[in-house]
Amino acid sequence: MSTNTELSAVFSRIADILDIQGENTFRIRAYRNAAQIIAGLSEPVSDLICKADEKGEKIPGIGKGLHDKIIEFCKTGKIKEYEELRASIPTGLIEMLDIQSFGPKRVKLVYNKLGIDSVEKLEKAAAEGKIRVLDGMGEKSEEKLLRSIRDFRTLQTDRKPWEEADKILKPFLVYLRKIKEIDKLEPAGSYRRKKSTVGDLDILATISGDPIPVIDAFVKYPEVEEILAQGSTKASVILKQKIQADLRVVEPESFGAALQYFTGSKQHNIGLRKIAMEKGLKLSEYGVFRGAEKIAGENEEGVYSALGLKWPPPEERE
DNA sequence: GCCGTTTTCGGCCCGACTGTTTTCAGTCG
Numbered sequence: 001m002s003t004n005t006e007l008s009a010v011f012s013r014i015a016d017i018l019d020i021q022g023e024n025t026f027r028i029r030a031y032r033n034a035a036q037i038i039a040g041l042s043e044p045v046s047d048l049i050c051k052a053d054e055k056g057e058k059i060p061g062i063g064k065g066l067h068d069k070i071i072e073f074c075k076t077g078k079i080k081e082y083e084e085l086r087a088s089i090p091t092g093l094i095e096m097l098d099i100q101s102f103g104p105k106r107v108k109l110v111y112n113k114l115g116i117d118s119v120e121k122l123e124k125a126a127a128e129g130k131i132r133v134l135d136g137m138g139e140k141s142e143e144k145l146l147r148s149i150r151d152f153r154t155l156q157t158d159r160k161p162w163e164e165a166d167k168i169l170k171p172f173l174v175y176l177r178k179i180k181e182i183d184k185l186e187p188a189g190s191y192r193r194k195k196s197t198v199g200d201l202d203i204l205a206t207i208s209g210d211p212i213p214v215i216d217a218f219v220k221y222p223e224v225e226e227i228l229a230q231g232s233t234k235a236s237v238i239l240k241q242k243i244q245a246d247l248r249v250v251e252p253e254s255f256g257a258a259l260q261y262f263t264g265s266k267q268h269n270i271g272l273r274k275i276a277m278e279k280g281l282k283l284s285e286y287g288v289f290r291g292a293e294k295i296a297g298e299n300e301e302g303v304y305s306a307l308g309l310k311w312p313p314p315e316e317r318e
Numbered sequence: 319g320c321c322g323t324t325t326t327c328g329g330c331c332c333g334a335c336t337g338t339t340t341t342c343a344g345t346c347g
Contacts, residue, residue, distance in 0.1 A: 024319080025330095026319070026320085026329080026330055027319045027320095028319090029319080029320090029330075030319035030320055030330090031319075033319090033320080034319085034320090060320090060321090061320070061321090062320085063319060063320045063321075064319090064320090065319055065320085066319070066320085100345095100346095101336085101344085101345060101346080102345085103344065103345050103346085104344095104345095105343080105344055105345085106344075106345090135338095136337080136338060136339090136342090136343065136344075137337085137338080138337065138338060138339095139337095140336085140337060140338090141336090141337060141338080144336090144337090189347095200347090202347090228335095229334085229335055229336070229346095230335090231334065231335055231336090233334070233335095234334060234335075236335090236346090246347085248334090262347085264347090266347075269331085270331070273331060273332090274331095277331095283331095284331090284332075284333080285332090285333080286333095
């Protein structure tokens, strides 16, 4: 594992633990933000930090505090604050965070209310109907949790090599193109950016007419193992090949903006939104807006052009 | 914790979906 990957994971974990401890949300966001930035860097973070230091520059989103922690990690292989944070809560709480749709808030809830500090205890409590009585939880949440714990144990949640994702996605696209309501269909996400590994499959579609039959056909793809969510504009499933696939249905006039948005990277998008704001514009997955007026969105080139930028190939959007 | 400026502190991306509750919080991307 590269230093960038390790450090990104450490910052994510710090954010999780701070979240469980009820820390300031923006401090937490800063750590999550930094984790994203570092994960998206194309060269070792230590090199970049050194170069930036020499030039008296800095990496946006990395201030003095995080800068020092990165240096500490590169020199010693660990971060003292992280070690202390880990020691401050049971290790089982951190493990629970890897359960789908079970985040820091819920981890905190079951720990505080029921003293649950491991996946095993969580599973037992759910099986005994003890989770449904907690605030904000119910019968469905409990059933979903049990399924998620099962997935957590069996599902290969690791990212897949791009080539393997390609082999899974191609026949899925062929299947989807046969649905008559679908006009345009494009894969997005890290697959489109041709990252060496792909975490999940993002598919974008424009349709004519009713979206319901399209969403329906998507979740009924024979390779679907489990349906995670099914709405009128988006659906998420887990395929038998143990990878998540998301379909989003968008209006034709927003296709370019949506394709841009869902191609990412997240860090690239945050950067674009800032540029938009500086120009008095608003960028979303629906388009580029000046006030209430939409000035771009139908295609990607138009979106970048409206922001005064040249269209970058997806693989350069880190 | 970062950032910009208004320099000493206040604002920080945002929408879909779910399950819960009845207007919202949590999770995810």
